[in-house]
Amino acid sequence: MDATYDLLVVNGIVATAADVGSYDIAIKDGKIVLLAPTGSLAGLATKKTIDAQGGYVMPGGVDAHVHLEEPALFGGKGTSADTFESGSRSAIAGGTTTIVAFAPQEKHEPSLLNALKQAQARASKAFYSDYSFHILVSTHGQQGLSEFPALREEGISSLKIYMTYEALQLRDSEILDILLAARTHGITTMVHAENGDVLNWMTNQLEANQLFAPKYHATSHPHLIESEATNRAIILSEIIDAPILIVHVSAPPAAKTIREAQTRGLPVYAETCPQYLFLTREDLDHPGFEGAKCVCSPPPRQKTDHDAIWNGLRNNTFTILSSDHCAFRYNDEERGKRSAISPEYPVGRFKYIPNGIPGVETRLPLVWNAGKLSPQKFVEVTSTNPARLYGLYPQKGALLPGVSDADLVIWYPSMSPFQLKNEMLHHNVDYTPYEGYTMTQWPRYTILRGQVVYDRDNGGVVGEKTYGKFVKRGSSSLPGPRSEGAWNVEAF
């Protein structure tokens, strides 16, 4: 019977990137089918109703920067603490319904397509959320470049490159080759913008002075190496007129450079992460080796830098806010943070500390709790814009009747403040950098394609581990190259 819905979500304050209002939502066959003023759906036949009781209802989070199940690619010994299964479980418990993880190309592997196939094969065994992959390019080569059209056919429209890390760092000419092929095939290039040569040089200077503790990780990564590489990445993308996204921007001078490029009309996009809004370099300066828990790259900055990053989120400099979840266990001497310790170096050597922190579950609650973004802006940077930029919109990141998947996060109407503890989280990590933070909100329900997959008060994670689906992505729906047609060297 037509009038039967699978699920009604009533009495919520519905927030999208466009507006906020009191609506009821009707869901059928995994899709949003109707949005109507509160009360107007009462009495319709439905299999199930959720009363949001005045809490916010938003499109489910889209986290477009999540490292799961990756081998040691970065020189250190660390391997990811979280698998696709544990990372996606953690995601849904934090209101995120879609993850774009990485399919890493290993050094000896010339094919990008194989990297994708391998990641897909592993992911199909267990994924709580919906997902896609960015290809993580570690080697420049003709075979990889020739596979861009095939990647598009497989529903992949983004890849990531590095300007740092010995094992991954590309030369500028190699970056140009990738940008040119990416432009031709409608692929968005994500750039890790730090100057790897300067970073290594700084690291050697510190080590020559016997400075090994975790806090020197921050010293070795000054703002300047981020702003220099950001500027260079923008110039390389300007030469090709190819869209780029600068990942995990932490330094206000880099944000300023990005802003100026955007003001000139270049298709330059930027991402920041909660660690650059909440953590500081003092978090790396704890007795012994504890500071290693907050070692990530770029490192957390000064408290005084946070305001500029929040401002950049509010004023559109930052297109998206992702977690850059890249978790390593702390108490693991083989594959975790403590692999950087040896009898000779009791406080470790900062250069060997696996880089990265967990955050896929805490991303939405931390930023929503802070109360510094309007509901619309919050939805825009955590869900709608990542969906637009990476070709998932409007299937994801929106609540368009008949079009969007019924992916929702429903918050509490109000909550008694509580202290965040790692034991509350669903990742496979033995710490959170945000231990003891006071929280005043948390996702109450997470709904993926019409199914409740997280119900905080009744069973927690109730989704099935094989429910998540691979989502084929199209092109970015944000502005691309400014010029039409093929790139032409004679135009210079």
Ligand SMILES: *[C@@H]1O[C@H](CO)[C@@H](O)[C@H](O)[C@H]1NC(C)=O
């Ligand atoms: C927007 O934010 C960026 C990043 O903090 C900053 O550099 C820029 O000056 C801001 N622009 C305006 C118009 O406020």
